[in-house]
Structures are given as C-alpha cells and as structure tokens.
Amino acid sequence: MGAALERLESVVKDRLAAGEAEASYVASLAAKGRGKIAQKLGEEAVEAVIAALGEDDPDLIGEAADLVFHLTILLSERGLAWGHVAAEINRRHGTSGHAEKAARKQ
Numbered sequence: 001m002g003a004a005l006e007r008l009e010s011v012v013k014d015r016l017a018a019g020e021a022e023a024s025y026v027a028s029l030a031a032k033g034r035g036k037i038a039q040k041l042g043e044e045a046v047e048a049v050i051a052a053l054g055e056d057d058p059d060l061i062g063e064a065a066d067l068v069f070h071l072t073i074l075l076s077e078r079g080l081a082w083g084h085v086a087a088e089i090n091r092r093h094g095t096s097g098h099a100e101k102a103a104r105k106q
C-alpha cells in the first residue's frame with residue numbers, strides 16, 4: 001500500500017506542477033480551485049458510504065480508491081504529503097480511542 005500511495009503522490013505532484021489541464025485530470029481539477037477539490041472529495045466519500053452499505057466488494061474497493069486519490073490531490077495541493085499523515089498515525093499508535101477521548105474531556 002505504501003509504495004502505491006507514494007507512486008500516486010509523486011504523479012499527482014508532477015501533474016500539479018505541470019498544470020496542463022487539458023492533458024491531466026489532476027491539473028484540471030486543481031485549476032477549478034481548492035473548494036472544487038474539497039467538494040469532489042466529499043462526493044467520493046458519500047459514494048464510498050453508499051458502497052459500504054451494499055454487498056459489492058469490488059464496488060467498495062473502487063470507491064475507496066477514488067476517495068484516496070482525491071484526498072491525495074487535496075493534500076498535495078495544500079503542500080502536504082502522506083508522510084505527514086503517516087507521522088500522525090504513528091504518533092497515535094498504541095493509544096486507545098476511548099482513552100484519548102476520555103483524556104480530552106478532562
């Protein structure tokens with residue numbers, strides 16, 4: 001999974017830098033602005049939720065890939081990387097969600 005995400009992120013960064021909207025979906029979405037990228041991410045999230053409620057595994061896998069793809073565009077356009085997300089995931093490792101929530105309430 002890590003290698004696939006790294007390769008996708010690398011291509012997305014290249015497409016954003018090139019900015020060739022006619023040749024690239026990534027560049028064309030970015031050209032519409034951050035709000036449009038965020039909207040698209042939301043749409044993909046809803047599609048993933050709908051797929052989650054069905055029984056079609058390939059459908060859910062496809063929607064999950066769409067969601068991760070668009071989140072990669074969103075992060076990259078903000079100048080962020082999956083490495084930042086991985087660092088946060090690692091920071092959280094080993095802390096129970098219930099314990100973390102209880103600590104926040106104190």
Ligand SMILES: N=c1c2ncn([C@@H]3O[C@H](COP(=O)(O)OP(=O)(O)OP(=O)(O)O)[C@@H](O)[C@H]3O)c2ncn1[C@@H]1O[C@H](COP(=O)(O)O)[C@@H](O)[C@H]1O
Pocket residue numbers: 008011012015023024025026027065066069
């Ligand atoms: N992983 C993907 C990927 N996943 C989905 N999509 C596209 O994302 C678009 C939006 O998905 P939707 O399901 O919403 O499709 P739609 O019904 O056409 O929706 P609208 O955009 O018309 O609203 C579609 O055009 C898909 O083809 C992707 N386009 C590109 N990539 C990767 O990004 C790389 C760079 O792509 P380009 O920027 O196009 O060169 C590619 O080499 C791939 O590795």
